[in-house]
Amino acid sequence: MIKPKTPASEQELLALASQIAGFTLSDLAQLAGIQVPENLRKDKGWGGQLIEWHLGASAGSKPVPDFEQLGIELKSLPVNRNGEPLETTFVCAAQLTGIAGQTWLQSPVYKKLARVLWIPILAERSIPVKDRLVGYPILWSPTAQQAAALRADWEEIMDKIAFGEIQSITAKTGTFLQLRPKAAHSRIRTQAIGTAGEPIAALPRGFYLKKDFTRLILNSV
Amino acid sequence: MPIKILSAQLANQIAAGEVVERPASVVKELVENSLDAGATKIELEIEGGGSRLIKVRDNGVGIAQAELALALSRHATSKISDLSDLDKIMSLGFRGEALASISSVARLTLTSCTADQNCAYAASAEGREMTVEVRAAAHPQGTTVEVADLFFNTPARRRFLRTEKTEFSHIDEVIRRIALSCFNIQFRLSHNGQLVRQYMPASDSQAQDKRIKAICGAHFLQNSLKINASYDGLELSGWLGSRRAARNQADLQYTYVNGRMMRDKLLNHAIRQAFSDKLANEQYPAFVLYLTLDPSQVDVNVHPAKHEVRFHQARMVHDYVYRVLAETLEQDDIQVAAQNEYAQPSIADTVDMANTKDRETSPDLVNDQVSCYKHPPQKASNEYQKSKAEQVPESRPVHAISTLFPGQKHLTGVSAARAKTGQTDTQAQSSHLYGQLIKPSSVLPQAKQTGYNSNTASDKDWLYLTLVQEKWLLFNYQGHLHATAALPCCEFLAKNKLSRSLATGIVSQPLLLPVAISVENAEIELLKTHRDQFEALGFAVKISPSNKLVVQKIPAVVKDFQINSIIFKLLRKISEQNEQLNSHNWLNALSQAVAPELITQPQHFSLWLNDVSEQAESQLQTYLQQNSVKMDLNQWLDS
Numbered sequence: 001m002i003k004p005k006t007p008a009s010e011q012e013l014l015a016l017a018s019q020i021a022g023f024t025l026s027d028l029a030q031l032a033g034i035q036v037p038e039n040l041r042k043d044k045g046w047g048g049q050l051i052e053w054h055l056g057a058s059a060g061s062k063p064v065p066d067f068e069q070l071g072i073e074l075k076s077l078p079v080n081r082n083g084e085p086l087e088t089t090f091v092c093a094a095q096l097t098g099i100a101g102q103t104w105l106q107s108p109v110y111k112k113l114a115r116v117l118w119i120p121i122l123a124e125r126s127i128p129v130k131d132r133l134v135g136y137p138i139l140w141s142p143t144a145q146q147a148a149a150l151r152a153d154w155e156e157i158m159d160k161i162a163f164g165e166i167q168s169i170t171a172k173t174g175t176f177l178q179l180r181p182k183a184a185h186s187r188i189r190t191q192a193i194g195t196a197g198e199p200i201a202a203l204p205r206g207f208y209l210k211k212d213f214t215r216l217i218l219n220s221v
Numbered sequence: 222m223p224i225k226i227l228s229a230q231l232a233n234q235i236a237a238g239e240v241v242e243r244p245a246s247v248v249k250e251l252v253e254n255s256l257d258a259g260a261t262k263i264e265l266e267i268e269g270g271g272s273r274l275i276k277v278r279d280n281g282v283g284i285a286q287a288e289l290a291l292a293l294s295r296h297a298t299s300k301i302s303d304l305s306d307l308d309k310i311m312s313l314g315f316r317g318e319a320l321a322s323i324s325s326v327a328r329l330t331l332t333s334c335t336a337d338q339n340c341a342y343a344a345s346a347e348g349r350e351m352t353v354e355v356r357a358a359a360h361p362q363g364t365t366v367e368v369a370d371l372f373f374n375t376p377a378r379r380r381f382l383r384t385e386k387t388e389f390s391h392i393d394e395v396i397r398r399i400a401l402s403c404f405n406i407q408f409r410l411s412h413n414g415q416l417v418r419q420y421m422p423a424s425d426s427q428a429q430d431k432r433i434k435a436i437c438g439a440h441f442l443q444n445s446l447k448i449n450a451s452y453d454g455l456e457l458s459g460w461l462g463s464r465r466a467a468r469n470q471a472d473l474q475y476t477y478v479n480g481r482m483m484r485d486k487l488l489n490h491a492i493r494q495a496f497s498d499k500l501a502n503e504q505y506p507a508f509v510l511y512l513t514l515d516p517s518q519v520d521v522n523v524h525p526a527k528h529e530v531r532f533h534q535a536r537m538v539h540d541y542v543y544r545v546l547a548e549t550l551e552q553d554d555i556q557v558a559a560q561n562e563y564a565q566p567s568i569a570d571t572v573d574m575a576n577t578k579d580r581e582t583s584p585d586l587v588n589d590q591v592s593c594y595k596h597p598p599q600k601a602s603n604e605y606q607k608s609k610a611e612q613v614p615e616s617r618p619v620h621a622i623s624t625l626f627p628g629q630k631h632l633t634g635v636s637a638a639r640a641k642t643g644q645t646d647t648q649a650q651s652s653h654l655y656g657q658l659i660k661p662s663s664v665l666p667q668a669k670q671t672g673y674n675s676n677t678a679s680d681k682d683w684l685y686l687t688l689v690q691e692k693w694l695l696f697n698y699q700g701h702l703h704a705t706a707a708l709p710c711c712e713f714l715a716k717n718k719l720s721r722s723l724a725t726g727i728v729s730q731p732l733l734l735p736v737a738i739s740v741e742n743a744e745i746e747l748l749k750t751h752r753d754q755f756e757a758l759g760f761a762v763k764i765s766p767s768n769k770l771v772v773q774k775i776p777a778v779v780k781d782f783q784i785n786s787i788i789f790k791l792l793r794k795i796s797e798q799n800e801q802l803n804s805h806n807w808l809n810a811l812s813q814a815v816a817p818e819l820i821t822q823p824q825h826f827s828l829w830l831n832d833v834s835e836q837a838e839s840q841l842q843t844y845l846q847q848n849s850v851k852m853d854l855n856q857w858l859d860s
Contacts, residue, residue: 022735022763022771030766083733100540100547122734136731136773159536164490197493198500221733 004056017137026130078123091207096192153177176213182206233325244271245391250319255279270388280363283335289344290353295321333364462507473507495546705849711816727759728777782818790814
């Protein structure tokens with residue numbers, strides 16, 4: 001099978017995604033002509049990349065939507081047998097400087113989540129990688145309520161970053177959106193703003209959606 | 222100790238604990254009163270560092286005789302009258318506490334005369350109940366407040382006072398701060414009979430620079446950048462000391478919000494952030510900055526001394542201040558770099574000149590040459606600098622302001638915001654509809670489930686009682702027990718409900734986690750030939766590369782059942798009667814596949830029975846009448 005062309009419309013993308021719903025990762029690997037790794041410890045993004053391949057995604061890991069032309073972000077979402085999310089979902093890296101004047105509508109979080117194609121993957125730890133099942137795609141935009149809730153969390157977190165209180169942000173800050181360290185290891189540092197406004201070095205952070213939020217999305221289907 | 226009302230004096234003394242910390246705080250309250258009274262000239266006489274005497278005289282509107290007594294009582298003010306005023310405060314004070322508080326911890330005399338009064342009156346309050354005594358006095362228009370013997374009756378506070386010199390330096394600082402907030406007002410400050418400071422009214426920018434120089438020093442003035450920016454109701458102006466004006470203490474930091482002096486953490490944070498790494502560790506920026514915004518956007522009722530405020534849009538204000546200042550500092554760096562660049566050639570020129578000087582013998586010629594070498598480039602570079610200096614601050618801020626918050630219009634422009642939310646609303650709506658379409662039926666109100674049972678039993682009604690051993694269904698009909706075979710009854714129910722669902726257009730629901738089923742090759746062939754019929758029933762079925770059957774969508778009515786077993790049974794039925802399958806047969810096959818599911822899931826049986834009895838009551842009755850056996854219990858019980 002040759003790699004599908006980048007879809008030209010939402011319908012085409014959704015059709016491609018529905019095509020592979022119910023297939024296992026080994027099915028997808030076979031179609032793409034590649035080997036399934038024993039475990040994903042060394043290739044964390046393998047499953048996601050495989051799905052991207054089947055959907056004709058172009059952007060890779062660039063900070064633009066996976067389907068840039070369509071403005072759609074692709075997110076694979078590990079779930080258990082009952083369709084419950086297994087982990088929080090990474091949204092994007094948090095900018096700790098250069099955020100002056102940024103509004104919700106300009107924020108990467110908003111842009112990333114404006115339109116998302118969620119692909120659930122049945123990925124319980126006990127299930128071997130090859131037998132993991134691709135779920136039915138959900139093309140989603142936040143409802144007014146969801147957007148308002150995300151915005152409230154985002155504003156609370158951004159206020160803290162802007163006012164130099166980044167060290168006081170914990171994973172418990174925010175109802176649906178949380179800020180957590182996002183780095184290969186804990187010695188990595190990036191520039192941030194200190195309590196007095198002075199430049200400081202801090203651990204890079206990323207925005208994550210809590211499970212409660214992705215559960216809402218899954219339950220809407 | 223029994224509970225009792227505090228005396229007016231004690232209540233005021235407690236309030237004074239917050240507001241009156243030291244002589245300088247008295248001075249601040251009194252001078253702010255003078256400013257609120259519209260004074261243009263304020264004179265202060267201090268004795269003994271302010272603990273012996275603080276005398277503030279102004280030429281403001283004055284207080285009428287009748288209001289003098291009120292002026293000294295607590296919670297009395299002319300500055301606001303109702304709660305809505307609190308949202309848009311432009312006066313410096315509003316709490317109506319200062320004079321009462323001060324007069325409870327010092328000997329206070331208030332002397333005042335208004336424009337239309339013939340003579341002035343003096344008032345003072347004394348005793349536990351703070352009774353006010355008013356008497357005639359001599360005074361021009363305006364008000365004088367004399368505060369003598371501060372903390373005479375609160376020795377604990379008195380012990381906190383420092384030396385005369387220290388306390389006076391605090392007063393001096395307060396006056397400096399206030400003088401920076403109102404350039405058009407004249408201040409005279411004297412200590413122990415000696416004039417210490419005099420700030421003349423400054424209406425033009427030259428005179429303002431002069432006041433800045435007097436208060437902040439010449440070094441600051443020379444190395445400061447003039448700020449003047451506004452955007453969307455926010456206005457920031459003043460003097461920002463460049464990195465060359467940075468200080469070793471945080472002692473030259475003056476911020477004002479709507480003319481009120483502030484020590485606001487948020488603003489200081491924004492200012493420090495603007496300097497980023499331009500300052501070393503132990504260096505502090507110097508600045509005199511004025512932020513003006515709609516008073517309804519800021520809450521000043523946070524701190525009794527009003528050192529802090531709350532901005533409604535805190536991060537917007539913070540980021541605006543940061544952006545304006547960072548931009549200005551950036552321009553300054555560019556300008557300084559440009560100056561250095563142009564300074565270089567002129568140094569080269571001097572070297573050249575030196576060489577020439579060495580070589581040339583005639584001093585006159587040298588002088589001529591020097592002058593002709595020296596002047597043109599100097600002039601050129603000066604002009605360049607000048608034009609740059611003019612260009613940069615003038616052209617850049619405009620640009621800076623227009624791009625400051627490129628997206629903020631979306632936020633503040635109501636129409637834009639509406640348009641945006643409108644869009645998301647429709648999106649939300651569509652996804653909501655989608656959600657509604659495929660809501661699990663188990664969320665139906667509980668009452669409906671039992672509705673069939675609890676219906677007022679008329680003679681016609683078949684009341685469902687129970688399922689026996691998954692084989693028999695028991696009903697109560699006309700007072701008699703009736704039994705019917707479970708599986709055929711469930712098939713009837715399934716067929717009835719499914720046919721209605723097919724007639725109205727079957728809703729096909731995607732499975733979040735599609736079901737993959739291992740099947741025989743023959744069955745795969747079967748599926749391939751009958752794909753259309755499967756789809757007509759609401760199933761979306763695919764064959765995976767590993768030859769499994771993948772069920773992606775199912776009819777919404779059967780979503781609570783075991784999909785695997787329904788598909789298996791469906792396939793078996795179809796293969797049994799492979800020839801001449803019409804839509805009727807397909808419906809029968811599906812009903813037969815679903816029926817066992819109803820038996821194993823009693824709660825869904827109830828729901829389906831309920832539904833059929835509501836939608837097709839007579840058909841159900843006919844079916845039960847024809848297919849049930851009456852069980853005459855009396856016969857058994859009697860014998």
